[in-house]
Amino acid sequence: MKAIFKRELRAYFHSPLGYVIIAVAYFFTNYYYFSYNLYGNTTDFTTLYSMMFSVVLFLVPVLTMRLMSEEKRAKTDQLLLTAPVSRTAIVLGKYCSAVVVYLVAISATLLDAVITSFVAIVDWPSVLGNFLGIFLLGLALIAICLFLSSITESQVIAAVMGFAVSLFLVLIDAISYVVSSAFWQTFFAYLSFNTRYEPFTLGIVDLPSAVFFVSVAALFIAFSVVTLERRRWS
Amino acid sequence: MIQVTNLVKRYGEKEALKGISFSVDPGEIVGLLGLNSAGKSTTMNILTGYISSTSGTVSIDGHDIVKDPTACKRVIGYMPEQFSFYPDMRVSEYLNFVCDLKGFPPDPEKRKKHLDGICSRVGISKMTGRMIRNLSKGYRQRVGFAQALVGNPKVLILDEPTVGLDPSQIIEIRQLIKDSGKSSTVIVSSHILSEIQAICSRVIVIHEGRIIADGAPDRLMQDIQTNHRLAIRVQGAQKEIEAVLSNLPKVRSVKALPQRELGTQDFLVEGKIGSDIRADVFYALAKANLPLLHTYGGELSLEDVFLHLTGDKQNAREEAR
Numbered sequence: 001m002k003a004i005f006k007r008e009l010r011a012y013f014h015s016p017l018g019y020v021i022i023a024v025a026y027f028f029t030n031y032y033y034f035s036y037n038l039y040g041n042t043t044d045f046t047t048l049y050s051m052m053f054s055v056v057l058f059l060v061p062v063l064t065m066r067l068m069s070e071e072k073r074a075k076t077d078q079l080l081l082t083a084p085v086s087r088t089a090i091v092l093g094k095y096c097s098a099v100v101v102y103l104v105a106i107s108a109t110l111l112d113a114v115i116t117s118f119v120a121i122v123d124w125p126s127v128l129g130n131f132l133g134i135f136l137l138g139l140a141l142i143a144i145c146l147f148l149s150s151i152t153e154s155q156v157i158a159a160v161m162g163f164a165v166s167l168f169l170v171l172i173d174a175i176s177y178v179v180s181s182a183f184w185q186t187f188f189a190y191l192s193f194n195t196r197y198e199p200f201t202l203g204i205v206d207l208p209s210a211v212f213f214v215s216v217a218a219l220f221i222a223f224s225v226v227t228l229e230r231r232r233w234s
Numbered sequence: 235m236i237q238v239t240n241l242v243k244r245y246g247e248k249e250a251l252k253g254i255s256f257s258v259d260p261g262e263i264v265g266l267l268g269l270n271s272a273g274k275s276t277t278m279n280i281l282t283g284y285i286s287s288t289s290g291t292v293s294i295d296g297h298d299i300v301k302d303p304t305a306c307k308r309v310i311g312y313m314p315e316q317f318s319f320y321p322d323m324r325v326s327e328y329l330n331f332v333c334d335l336k337g338f339p340p341d342p343e344k345r346k347k348h349l350d351g352i353c354s355r356v357g358i359s360k361m362t363g364r365m366i367r368n369l370s371k372g373y374r375q376r377v378g379f380a381q382a383l384v385g386n387p388k389v390l391i392l393d394e395p396t397v398g399l400d401p402s403q404i405i406e407i408r409q410l411i412k413d414s415g416k417s418s419t420v421i422v423s424s425h426i427l428s429e430i431q432a433i434c435s436r437v438i439v440i441h442e443g444r445i446i447a448d449g450a451p452d453r454l455m456q457d458i459q460t461n462h463r464l465a466i467r468v469q470g471a472q473k474e475i476e477a478v479l480s481n482l483p484k485v486r487s488v489k490a491l492p493q494r495e496l497g498t499q500d501f502l503v504e505g506k507i508g509s510d511i512r513a514d515v516f517y518a519l520a521k522a523n524l525p526l527l528h529t530y531g532g533e534l535s536l537e538d539v540f541l542h543l544t545g546d547k548q549n550a551r552e553e554a555r
Binding site for chain 2: 006014079
C-alpha cells in the first residue's frame with residue numbers, strides 16, 4: 001500500500017494536476033475569504049466553509065478521475081495486479097494519496113483562519129468543526145469518485161459521472177422537499193450530504209454525521225475493491 | 235515448480251482454454267507456442283494471477299494462485315506482452331517502484347546494488363536517468379524485462395518478449411532469457427517457432443485452447459520433418475509426372491504447385507504416415523526418364539507445425555478407420 005501511495009502522490013505532483021487542484025482550491029478559498037471575511041469585516045468562517053462545500057463537489061471528481069481509469073486504459077494495472085500486493089492495498093494506496101492532496105487543498109481555509117487570528121479573535125471551535133466537516137465530506141466524496149473511476153477506462157467519463165453524483169447529492173435536498181411521502185422525505189434527508197454537513201458549519205462535531213461520512217467512504221472503498229476483484233473473474 | 239491442472243477459461247460463450255494441464259520443473263525454459271488467440275496469453279495471465287480461470291488449478295512453488303495469490307506473486311517475475319509504463323517516471327524511479335511493490339530489498343544499499351546488477355544485465359545502465367516514454371521500443375522492452383527480474387524471482391513469465399524488436403535486439407533479448415534460465419524457471423510465449431527453438435528446452439504447443447504437443451523443440455521438429463512429404467521439381471509434362479507419382483503404392487496424394495521454372499513442374503507429394511517415399515519417388519521418376527531436378531522443404535513455419543499437428547491427428551483418425 002505504501003508503494004502505491006507514494007507513487008500516486010508523486011504522480012499528482014509530477015503533473016500539473018495536483019498543483020492545479022490546490023491552486024483552484026486556494027483561489028476560491030481566498031476569494032471567499034476576501035469577500036466575506038475581509039470585506040465583510042468578520043471573523044466568522046461559516047460562510048466561507050459553506051461556499052467551499054460547492055467548490056469541493058467540483059474539485060473531487062477532477063482529483064480522482066484518473067486514479068483507476070487511467071491505469072486500466074494504459075494497462076499499467078497489470079504491474080499492480082500481478083505484484084504481491086492485495087487489491088485492497090491498491091485501492092487504499094490510491095485513496096490515501098487523493099486524501100492527502102485534498103487535505104493540502106482545503107488547508108487554505110485553516111491558513112486564512114491562522115492569519116486572521118493575528119489581528120482578531122477567531123472562533124476556533126467553529127473553524128475546526130467546519131474544517132472537520134469539509135474533511136469528512138471529502139473522505140466520502142473521494143471514495144465515491146474513486147469507485148466511479150474504477151468502473152470506466154475514460155477519465156472524462158469518470159469526471160462527468162463524479163460531477164453528476166456530486167450534483168445529485170446537492171439536489172437530493174430539493175427532492176426531499178417535493179416528495180409527499182414522509183418515509184421518502186426522511187430517506188432523502190438522511191442521504192443528503194448538505195444536511196449532514198450543516199451541523200459542522202455551526203461548529204458542532206455531529207457524531208452521527210461523522211459516522212455517516214466515514215461509512216460512505218468505507219462502503220465505496222469496498223465497492224472499488226470488489227470492482228477490481230471482479231475484473232479478475234470476468 | 236509450476237503445476238497446471240485442467241485449466242478452463244471461458245469468456246462468455248467463448249472457451250479460450252479447454253482443459254490445459256502441464257507441469258514445469260525448476261530450471262526449465264519452457265516455450266508456449268501458438269498462433270494468435272491460441273490461449274497463450276490467457277494461460278500466462280492466469281499463471282500470474284492477473285485473471286482467474288473458470289475452473290482448474292494453478293500451483294506455483296507449492297502455493298495455489300487463487301487461495302494464496304500473494305505468496306505466488308512473490309516468486310513470479312512477469313513481463314506482459316505490451317509493456318505498459320507510467321509516462322511520468324524515469325527508468326530508475328520505475329524500477330524502485332517495482333522494488334517497493336515487491337518489498338525487495340528494503341535496505342537502500344542492497345537495493346541499489348540489486349538494481350545496478352539488473353540494469354547492467356539488461357544493458358540499461360546508461361538509461362536509468364531517462365524518462366521511459368522517451369526510450370526506444372527496444373530499450374522499453376529491456377526496462378520491462380528488468381522489472382520482471384526485480385527480486386530475483388524463482389519463476390519468470392515472459393509474454394512475447396521480442397514482439398516489435400529489430401533483429402539485433404531480438405538476439406540480445408533471447409540471450410537475456412537464456413541467461414535468466416540459469417537462475418529461474420522460465421515460461422516464454424511466442425508465435426515464432428525459431429524463437430522457441432533458440433531459447434527453450436521444452437515447447438508446449440497450444441492450439442484453440444488445447445495443448446496439441448509437448449516436448450523438446452528438436453524432437454518436435456524431427457517428428458514434423460518426416461519423409462512422407464516431399465516438394466519436388468521435375469523436368470517433363472505435368473500429366474506424365476502426375477501419372478508416374480500417383481501409381482506409387484506409398485503415395486497418398488500428388489499436388490501440382492505453381493510453376494517456377496520453364497519446362498519443369500513442381501509437386502507436393504505426400505505419402506502415407508510413417509512411410510519414407512524419397513527413394514520410391516527417385517527411382518520411379520528415373521525409370522520414367524523424368525529428371526528429378528530439385529527437392530526442397532525449406533524452413534518449417536508455425537503454420538506448417540500446426541497443419542502437421544492438427545492434420546496428423548485427422549489423418550491418424552482416418553487411417554485408423
